[in-house]
Amino acid sequence: MTEKTNNDAKTMANEKNSLGRREFLKLSAAGLAVTVGPAAVWKASRKNASDAEEESPHSWAMVIDQSKCVGCGHCTMACRAHNDVSPDISWNRVIEDEEEGTFLPIPCMHCEHAPCVHVCPVGATYQRSDGIVMMDYDRCIGCRYCEMACPTGSRSFNWQEFTEDNPAVPTWGQPEVPRRPRGVVEKCSFCFHRIDRGLKNGLTPGVDKAATPACVVACPTGARTFGDLNDPNSIVSKLLDRYPSFRLREGMGTGPRVYYLPPRDKEGEEDSNLEVCS
Amino acid sequence: MKRLSKKLLFPTWMILLLVFLASGVGAAFIIFTRGLIVTNLSDMVPWGLWITIDLSAVALGAGAFLLSAAVYLLGIKRLEPVARTAVFIGFIGYTMACMTLLLDIGRPDRFWHAVVFWNIHSPLWEVTMCITFYLMVLTLEVLPILGHADWVQERWPELGDRLESIHRFAPVLAVVGLGLSLLHQSSLGATYGVLKTRPIVYRPGMAVLFIVSAMAAGPALTVLASKVSARLSPRAIVNDELLDQVSRFVGWVLIAYLYFRFWDTLAMNYTYEPGRNEGLRVLTSGSLAFNFWIGEIFIGAVVPMIILLSDRLRRRQTLQILALLMVVGGLVAYRWDTNLVSQLVVFNMLPQDLTPRYTSYTPALIEFVAGAGVIAYGLLTFTLGARYLKVVDHSSAEAEELASAPSPVAAASAAD
Numbered sequence: 288m289t290e291k292t293n294n295d296a297k298t299m300a301n302e303k304n305s306l307g308r309r310e311f312l313k314l315s316a317a318g319l320a321v322t323v324g325p326a327a328v329w330k331a332s333r334k335n336a337s338d339a340e341e342e343s344p345h346s347w348a349m350v351i352d353q354s355k356c357v358g359c360g361h362c363t364m365a366c367r368a369h370n371d372v373s374p375d376i377s378w379n380r381v382i383e384d385e386e387e388g389t390f391l392p393i394p395c396m397h398c399e400h401a402p403c404v405h406v407c408p409v410g411a412t413y414q415r416s417d418g419i420v421m422m423d424y425d426r427c428i429g430c431r432y433c434e435m436a437c438p439t440g441s442r443s444f445n446w447q448e449f450t451e452d453n454p455a456v457p458t459w460g461q462p463e464v465p466r467r468p469r470g471v472v473e474k475c476s477f478c479f480h481r482i483d484r485g486l487k488n489g490l491t492p493g494v495d496k497a498a499t500p501a502c503v504v505a506c507p508t509g510a511r512t513f514g515d516l517n518d519p520n521s522i523v524s525k526l527l528d529r530y531p532s533f534r535l536r537e538g539m540g541t542g543p544r545v546y547y548l549p550p551r552d553k554e555g556e557e558d559s560n561l562e563v564c565s
Numbered sequence: 566m567k568r569l570s571k572k573l574l575f576p577t578w579m580i581l582l583l584v585f586l587a588s589g590v591g592a593a594f595i596i597f598t599r600g601l602i603v604t605n606l607s608d609m610v611p612w613g614l615w616i617t618i619d620l621s622a623v624a625l626g627a628g629a630f631l632l633s634a635a636v637y638l639l640g641i642k643r644l645e646p647v648a649r650t651a652v653f654i655g656f657i658g659y660t661m662a663c664m665t666l667l668l669d670i671g672r673p674d675r676f677w678h679a680v681v682f683w684n685i686h687s688p689l690w691e692v693t694m695c696i697t698f699y700l701m702v703l704t705l706e707v708l709p710i711l712g713h714a715d716w717v718q719e720r721w722p723e724l725g726d727r728l729e730s731i732h733r734f735a736p737v738l739a740v741v742g743l744g745l746s747l748l749h750q751s752s753l754g755a756t757y758g759v760l761k762t763r764p765i766v767y768r769p770g771m772a773v774l775f776i777v778s779a780m781a782a783g784p785a786l787t788v789l790a791s792k793v794s795a796r797l798s799p800r801a802i803v804n805d806e807l808l809d810q811v812s813r814f815v816g817w818v819l820i821a822y823l824y825f826r827f828w829d830t831l832a833m834n835y836t837y838e839p840g841r842n843e844g845l846r847v848l849t850s851g852s853l854a855f856n857f858w859i860g861e862i863f864i865g866a867v868v869p870m871i872i873l874l875s876d877r878l879r880r881r882q883t884l885q886i887l888a889l890l891m892v893v894g895g896l897v898a899y900r901w902d903t904n905l906v907s908q909l910v911v912f913n914m915l916p917q918d919l920t921p922r923y924t925s926y927t928p929a930l931i932e933f934v935a936g937a938g939v940i941a942y943g944l945l946t947f948t949l950g951a952r953y954l955k956v957v958d959h960s961s962a963e964a965e966e967l968a969s970a971p972s973p974v975a976a977a978s979a980a981d
Contacts, residue, residue, distance in 0.1 A: 382914070393914060402762060408690035409675075409682040428678050429671020431611035432689050435907070438762040439914055444611060444671060447602035469600050470671025535914040539761055 343417035346516040347477055347492065349503070350523045350532070351392055352548040355510035358383055358390035364459040365505030366394075369478065371462035373449035378441075378475040379502055389550050392511070394502065395420060395441040395475035396535060399542030403433035403442065412472075418544050419477050427471040434472060438536045439543075442474045460501060477513075478502075493522055516544075574797065575952075582945045589938010592931050596668055605929040610908045614928040615669040618936050620753055620900040622661040622943070623696070624775070625893065627783025629655025629703060630739075630746035632811075637739035646804075646959040647811060649710060651787040653956040656703040657943045659696060664939050688756040695749035702742045705731055714954045751776040763907035765844025770829045771903075777825055781818040782896035784811050785869075789889035792882065794951045801957035805882065812885055815892060816873030823866050843910045843921040852925065853906055856898050865895015 358381055366372060366379045379394040397420045403412050404420060411426035412433055434442045448469035456462060463480055467473045478500035485491070485498020492498040493514030503511040514521035526532075527546060534543040595603060606613050628651035635641045636648045667673045679693040711717060712728025754775025757766040788808045794801035833845050848857050869888035872878045879885050911922040928936075950956040 391914065402760070405686045406689065406759065407684055408687045408693055409678040410684035411678075411682070426675075426678060426682055427672065428675045430669070430689065431671070432687070432756070434608060434611045436760055436762055438912070440608065440912070443608055444601070446606075447600045468672075472671075536762075536912070541761075 341416075343415065344517060345417045345492075346544075347397070347418050347482065348514065348516045348523050348544045348546060349394065349477070349500070350512045350514075350526045350546045350548060352510045352512070352526075353389050353391070354548065354550040355508045356381075356390040356392060357508055357510075359507060361459075361505045361507055362392055362502035362511065364455050365501045366475070368453065368455040368458070368460035369463050369481075369501035370476070371449075371453055371456075371464060371466045372473075373445070374454060375446070375449075376443040376473065378443070378473070387550070391547070392502075393439055393441060393535070394545060395477070396439055396541070396543030396545045397475075397477055398438070399544065400540065402436040402438065402541060406432045406436045408432065415479075417482075419479050419482075420474075421479065422471075422473060422476065424467050424471050424473070429470040429472065431472060438539055438541055442472050444472050445469050459505070578948065579945070582941045582948070585937050585941035586945060587938075588934050589936075589941060592935035592938060593668060595931060596935060597673065601671060603929065604932050605927060606932075607926075609911065609924045610905075610926040612669075612904055612908065613926055614932045614936055615665045616904050617897065617901045618939060619662045619665040619669070620904065621897045622658040622665065622939075623753060624750065624779035624896055624900065625782055625786045626655035626658025626662075626703075627746065627750055627776075627779035628785075628787035629658075629706070629783070630699075630742045631780060631784055632787065633706070633735070633739040634743045637736040638743070643807060644811070647787060647791070647807060650791050650957050651784070652703060652706045653710060653950050653954070654787055654790060654947065655783075656700075656707045657946050657950075659700045659703055660946075661939050661943045662696065663700070664942070665936070668935055668939075688752045688759055692749045692752045692756060695745045695752070699742060699745040699749065702738050702745065705734065706738055706742070710950075710954055710956060716953065747776065750779045757903060757907060760907065762912070763844075763910075764838050764841035765833075765848075765910065766903060766907040767841075768829065768833075770825065774822070774825055774829060774899075777818065777822045778896050778899055781815050781822055782892050784818075785815045785889045785892040788812050788815070789886060789893060790947060790951075791957045792886050792889075794948075794957050798951060800955070801951050802960040803957060804959040807959060809879060809885070812873050812879060812889065815889070816870050816879075819866050819870035819873070819892065823862075823870065826862075826866070840910050840912060840921070843923075844906050847909050847923070848902060848906050851923075852909070853902050856902050860898030861895055861902060864891050865898055866892075869895070 360381055363377055363379050363381060367374070367377075370378060372378055379392060382391045382393060383389075384391060397418055399418065401412075401414060401420045404414050407413075407427075408430060409426050409428055411423045411428070412420060413423070414420050429444065431444055434440075434444060445467055446469075449466060453462065463478075464476075481498055481500060482492045485495060488498075490498035492500075493503070493512065496504045499513050500511075503513045512522045512526060514523035516524060516527075518524060523546070526548065530548045530551070532546040532548050534546055537543070604613070629648075632644055632648035632651040636645050667676060670676065679690050680697060684690050708728045709730075709732040712725040712731075714725070717725040717728070751772035754771035754773070757763075758768055758771030761767050788811050791801070791803050791808055792805070795803040830845070830849075833841055847853055869891040872884055872888035873892075879888075905926060909923055909925065911924050913920065913922070947956075
């Protein structure tokens with residue numbers, strides 16, 4: 288690139304005597320600096336985007352079956368332990384619908400067109416090519432604009448530092464990720480560390496426990512399932528194929544990656560072949 | 566007795582401001598050490614009083630770019646001394662905004678991240694960049710004022726002259742400032758306008774409303790501050806007729822603002838959209854109704870518009886000052902309402918569940934104390950500027966005007 292510019296400059300300077308070679312080189316160097324400088328900053332700022340290195344063949348999704356969820360909250364507790372979440376915060380809260388007698392667990396939806404990713408002023412929250420919406424806790428400035436933008440209230444701010452022992456540990460598991468500092472926003476990560484580590488060891492997320500999000504593993508009724516939407520044989524693909532499903536605030540067009548199967552009449556159902564993590 | 570009270574006015578005012586400033590610094594210390602847990606902010610209402618102060622301070626600083634553009638781009642040279650006041654107020658406003666932001670963000674030590682880590686899709690990123698650059702522009706515009714001050718000229722005449730020489734670039738700074746201001750003043754509205762998840766503010770008109778309201782309130786504060794300081798201090802000298810022209814301009818902008826606000830609000834009533842209509846109800850008949858009808862519309866726009874546009878009413882200085890104060894208050898009310906209305910309606914996640922739920926927010930005492938500290942800093946800086954930097958001084962300009970343009974006046978009077 289630079290060489291080419293120099294060569295161009297040489298020929299140009301030979302042709303046009305009006306502009307001295309030295310001046311021309313200076314000018315082109317300055318021009319190069321002006322154009323390449325901001326581009327370099329721009330590229331550096333998008334470093335995160337290339338974190339996944341190459342396009343992932345996977346497209347992770349979670350399916351939550353409301354007819355199986357009994358609202359026990361095991362998912363919330365397992366999540367608190369494995370992700371070392373403060374008792375003040377739930378990455379995965381479970382809401383009870385008293386009229387219907389059903390439960391609605393709400394993790395991060397990992398939206399395909401995530402509003403939080405669009406609005407974060409510093410790019411601290413970004414999306415991997417496998418669909419997971421990530422948080423860079425070292426970059427977050429704690430402006431909470433993502434909380435303003437999130438359609439499902441899935442984000443929590445660290446209003447104070449979590450210094451005490453985690454009451455969910457060791458009953459519900461051991462922390463697998465570092466604790467977040469005061470003043471940053473945190474949220475469900477689809478346990479990306481379990482997925483990544485599992486894939487590296489040849490495991491299949493959604494099938495092998497060690498490669499599956501902690502909440503899915505902890506669910507005693509098998510209401511939660513996890514898997515690859517790009518794989519037609521994955522549990523989530525099969526479930527979504529077989530049953531009607533809905534997503535939260537779907538009309539907004541953000542494309543959540545968490546699907547819900549509404550409560551069904553349980554009689555005469557045979558889906559033992561779809562049991563997960565057993 | 567009256568003389569004595571006038572003499573006591575300045576020290577009393579200073580002591581009052583210093584008390585507020587000191588308690589604000591104390592509050593800020595608690596906030597920085599103990600964290601934002603001491604506020605009444607929550608994950609439901611993450612943006613509260615400080616964001617309102619921040620938005621208002623930026624909007625009220627809009628006089629700087631408007632009057633600079635009027636003087637150096639439109640060539641209305643007689644407004645030059647008014648522009649000087651406006652630039653000084655703008656500088657104060659933007660530094661206030663930066664202080665409040667530092668309080669508000671969870672990691673004030675990372676305030677510079679937006680400059681290094683870009684997300685060009687975020688309105689807040691654009692606002693941060695614009696405010697950073699515009700603060701530089703304002704600093705360059707304020708330095709000549711500092712250089713012009715008597716006490717600088719007496720002690721370091723060379724430095725003073727050098728600072729004053731920056732004034733050469735005033736037209737360039739006016740162009741850059743105009744561009745940056747048009748961008749971020751509207752983008753602050755767009756900051757809310759892009760939030761699809763909060764339908765009451767999810768409107769393209771937010772950007773327009775923010776900049777138009779800032780164009781009314783920014784110059785209004787400039788005129789208000791000039792007129793009030795001229796009435797309280799002999800060191801501030803104003804040309805009331807000149808300022809009245811700016812006031813009249815504010816009246817016209819208020820018409821535009823009311824027009825946009827009317828259609829913007831009214832159009833939301835057609836068809837039902839979950840969240841939007843509930844938000845509108847909160848605004849027009851709920852907890853924000855008084856703020857909206859009285860603060861924003863009646864006192865904030867309609868009454869001052871009538872006063873500022875009627876020659877007879879505007880000429881009554883007390884009434885005009887009151888009207889300008891109303892415009893400033895109306896802008897703060899608008900920013901407060903806009904910020905809060907989007908957060909008070911709580912969403913239901915389930916597609917079939919349409920019953921709205923509401924939350925509430927009242928700032929904690931420490932938020933008020935810290936906010937008051939920031940405002941006290943602004944008032945203190947302006948007071949000192951008016952006293953020692955001649956930021957409100959139309960006398961020299963008048964003399965210059967008379968000296969530089971005697972011929973047309975003389976010709977005109979000769980012709981008479």
